Amino acid sequence: MGRYLGKRSLTGLLTVIVVLVLNFFLIHLAPGDPITILAGMDNPSQELIDITKAKYGLDKPIYVQLWTYIKTLLKGDLGHSIIQARPVSQLIMERLGNTLLLTLTSAVLALVIGTALGIAASRKPGSALDNVLSLIAYVLYSMPGFWLGLMLILLFSSTLRLFPTSGMVDARASYTGIAYVLDVLKHMVLPVGTLTLIGIPGYFRITKASLAQVLKDDYNTLFLAAGMDEKKIFRKYCFRNAILPTITTFGMRLAYVIAGSATVEIVFAWPGMGRLVMSAINTRDYPLLMGVYLVTSVSVAVWMILVDIFYAIADPRIRYS
Amino acid sequence: MGEKQNLLSLEDVCIGYETPTGTVRAVVNATLSLSAGDTLGIVGESGSGKSTLAHGILRLLPKTAVVTGRMMFQDVDLLRCDAKTLKDLRWKDIAVVFQKSMNSLSPVHKVGEQIVDIYRVHVPQATKEEVYDRMRHLLSVVNLPDRVLDLYPHQLSGGMLQRISISLSLIHQPKLVIFDEATTALDVVTQGQVLSEIRRLQSEMHVTSILITHDVSVVAETCRRVAVMYAGHLMEVGPVDQVLVSPRHPYTQGLLASFPSLSGARRRLRGIPGTLPDLKAEPKGCVFAPRCPKAFDRCHESMPPAVDTGTGCTVKCHLEGSER
Ligand SMILES: Nc1ncnc2c1ncn2[C@@H]1O[C@H](COP(=O)(O)OP(=O)(O)OP(=O)(O)O)[C@@H](O)[C@H]1O
Ligand SMILES: [Mg+2]
Numbered sequence: 001m002g003r004y005l006g007k008r009s010l011t012g013l014l015t016v017i018v019v020l021v022l023n024f025f026l027i028h029l030a031p032g033d034p035i036t037i038l039a040g041m042d043n044p045s046q047e048l049i050d051i052t053k054a055k056y057g058l059d060k061p062i063y064v065q066l067w068t069y070i071k072t073l074l075k076g077d078l079g080h081s082i083i084q085a086r087p088v089s090q091l092i093m094e095r096l097g098n099t100l101l102l103t104l105t106s107a108v109l110a111l112v113i114g115t116a117l118g119i120a121a122s123r124k125p126g127s128a129l130d131n132v133l134s135l136i137a138y139v140l141y142s143m144p145g146f147w148l149g150l151m152l153i154l155l156f157s158s159t160l161r162l163f164p165t166s167g168m169v170d171a172r173a174s175y176t177g178i179a180y181v182l183d184v185l186k187h188m189v190l191p192v193g194t195l196t197l198i199g200i201p202g203y204f205r206i207t208k209a210s211l212a213q214v215l216k217d218d219y220n221t222l223f224l225a226a227g228m229d230e231k232k233i234f235r236k237y238c239f240r241n242a243i244l245p246t247i248t249t250f251g252m253r254l255a256y257v258i259a260g261s262a263t264v265e266i267v268f269a270w271p272g273m274g275r276l277v278m279s280a281i282n283t284r285d286y287p288l289l290m291g292v293y294l295v296t297s298v299s300v301a302v303w304m305i306l307v308d309i310f311y312a313i314a315d316p317r318i319r320y321s
Numbered sequence: 322m323g324e325k326q327n328l329l330s331l332e333d334v335c336i337g338y339e340t341p342t343g344t345v346r347a348v349v350n351a352t353l354s355l356s357a358g359d360t361l362g363i364v365g366e367s368g369s370g371k372s373t374l375a376h377g378i379l380r381l382l383p384k385t386a387v388v389t390g391r392m393m394f395q396d397v398d399l400l401r402c403d404a405k406t407l408k409d410l411r412w413k414d415i416a417v418v419f420q421k422s423m424n425s426l427s428p429v430h431k432v433g434e435q436i437v438d439i440y441r442v443h444v445p446q447a448t449k450e451e452v453y454d455r456m457r458h459l460l461s462v463v464n465l466p467d468r469v470l471d472l473y474p475h476q477l478s479g480g481m482l483q484r485i486s487i488s489l490s491l492i493h494q495p496k497l498v499i500f501d502e503a504t505t506a507l508d509v510v511t512q513g514q515v516l517s518e519i520r521r522l523q524s525e526m527h528v529t530s531i532l533i534t535h536d537v538s539v540v541a542e543t544c545r546r547v548a549v550m551y552a553g554h555l556m557e558v559g560p561v562d563q564v565l566v567s568p569r570h571p572y573t574q575g576l577l578a579s580f581p582s583l584s585g586a587r588r589r590l591r592g593i594p595g596t597l598p599d600l601k602a603e604p605k606g607c608v609f610a611p612r613c614p615k616a617f618d619r620c621h622e623s624m625p626p627a628v629d630t631g632t633g634c635t636v637k638c639h640l641e642g643s644e645r
Contacts, residue, residue, distance in 0.1 A: 222439075224381055226442055228438065232438075236438070240427070240430070244429075315429055316428075317475045
């Protein structure tokens with residue numbers, strides 16, 4: 001296991017480096033640059049542009065820029081945002097918590113609800129419950145997140161006035177303590193609801209498909225012949241066998257939780273990573289973009305290793321080969 | 322042999338699988354009885370309904386299967402008894418070694434854990450040590466070390482899993498064990514050991530067994546009685562020393578001719594030309610008539626009933642009791 005982990009960590013590290021270099025070139029080769037945007041649209045002075053470019057080292061050849069970036073990285077520094085003139089790490093840390101609040105909560109809720117519904121539907125395949133749930137899952141699956149978010153706002157905020165339309169806190173009231181927490185929770189309901197709803201169909205379908213397969217396995221007949229309760233067979237044996245693909249799906253989802261969900265964050269004006277990335281792209285904020293992508297790729301690499309470990313724990317066939 | 326002593330008796334059992342394109346008649350009018358301590362072999366070609374019959378006895382068939390007739394185990398009506406009675410009976414009184422033993426354990430749980438769970442169905446308070454102690458003995462019977470209990474199924478060979486299934490079937494000392502192709506995956510040496518063990522169980526522990534196999538020689542070695550199955554019908558049922566020595570049914574004769582002689586004399590093996598009929602079609606005459614070398618007019622008109630030959634055998638053949 002130790003050897004295996006070492007190997008996996010090494011490939012993970014290599015992946016991150018390759019992604020970093022590729023990203024660097026892609027971002028810098030894309031049309032537009034942050035200096036033009038900083039300088040503004042109306043008759044920017046060429047002199048100012050040249051000075052600013054030199055200040056950020058953007059006048060050097062791209063491989064020199066890459067080398068400089070890597071040297072800064074090795075010192076544990078993600079660099080400075082050109083547009084916002086603040087350390088990238090600070091910008092990311094500010095938004096990360098907000099984003100995790102949305103994505104982690106909804107990832108866990110979607111996992112639990114989607115799997116539970118999948119199990120419920122599998123209990124009686126072809127029943128009314130199964131058909132209704134499958135239809136709902138199908139409809140949800142084809143719904144874009146931003147559209148669903150807008151509909152929820154229309155219904156629950158504009159019409160029913162149950163929840164705020166946007167933001168993370170009520171800007172007019174300056175709550176503290178419990179009141180603050182409650183206020184954030186109230187603001188969370190709709191965006192988390194949206195992300196959960198669009199996450200549910202995936203788990204629902206995987207659970208259903210996997211259970212349909214597992215319920216046909218031959219050990220069911222043995223345990224039944226042994227007089228074991230169907231409920232016990234299901235809870236202990238079918239469930240454990242059926243849950244393997246769900247672990248993979250959930251792990252993949254967790255890998256991306258820190259990237260946030262740009263469209264839903266924009267719809268709900270949630271101050272998270274997704275919106276940070278969108279604005280960084282629009283303003284060609286090179287260091288900020290690089291920073292966000294680096295953090296995301298490290299997260300993906302780490303989670304893939306964790307998923308492998310979880311998977312090995314759950315499935316002995318993988319552990320011992 | 323009085324009615325009272327019968328451990329298991331089947332009367333006119335029919336089992337059909339409902340499919341979108343028609344009913345597969347997997348077992349048709351099977352009548353059979355088995356007294357305590359007896360060993361019955363069921364032989365027949367692949368697809369003749371042997372496993373279906375075995376699963377039917379413990380009500381393990383899929384929901385698409387329709388079972389009619391009567392199955393009595395001692396004084397329990399197997400087809401109509403309630404779920405509780407059935408649950409109490411399963412594994413404690415009747416156990417099965419399944420044909421697909423290689424897959425009959427969960428791949429993500431240790432062998433021992435699954436066996437402990439199975440044991441606890443009937444003895445809920447049993448500790449792991451008690452179950453392991455019991456299994457240790459049963460495993461030694463089939464030549465396995467008890468360390469297999471701490472392994473996962475994928476770490477064991479097909480033959481090892483089959484031997485585990487055999488020991489597992491004996492864990493509650495059931496009155497009846499159904500071995501469905503239990504020795505097929507074993508090498509000749511182990512097969513011989515397991516078969517002699519089954520014989521010993523039968524005489525010492527009074528285990529009654531049904532041995533389902535393709536291999537007539539296994540039946541000859543191990544069983545006292547044999548049932549020859551063809552296309553869902555029990556064509557000939559009787560003591561081994563009669564059915565296998567002087568078979569009355571043309572199918573049995575053909576089947577025996579397809580195996581090397583039991584006495585060792587070398588001769589050309591003959592198969593039976595043709596294949597199993599389509600079990601979905603309702604045959605007009607005898608199911609074997611299209612392949613039967615001795616078929617005559619009546620054989621193409623009706624299925625013969627089971628006739629008692631007066632020598633302890635029943636035979637489903639028009640030749641029986643008519644002008645031979
Ligand atoms: N679930 C099912 N649905 C429909 N038909 C089935 C089903 N299971 C078995 N059958 C059919 O029933 C017939 C008898 O099958 P069965 O498994 O009892 O044969 P068998 O004698 O045990 O064969 P083998 O020696 O190969 O194990 C076969 O024709 C098979 O195709
Ligand atoms: Mg079979």
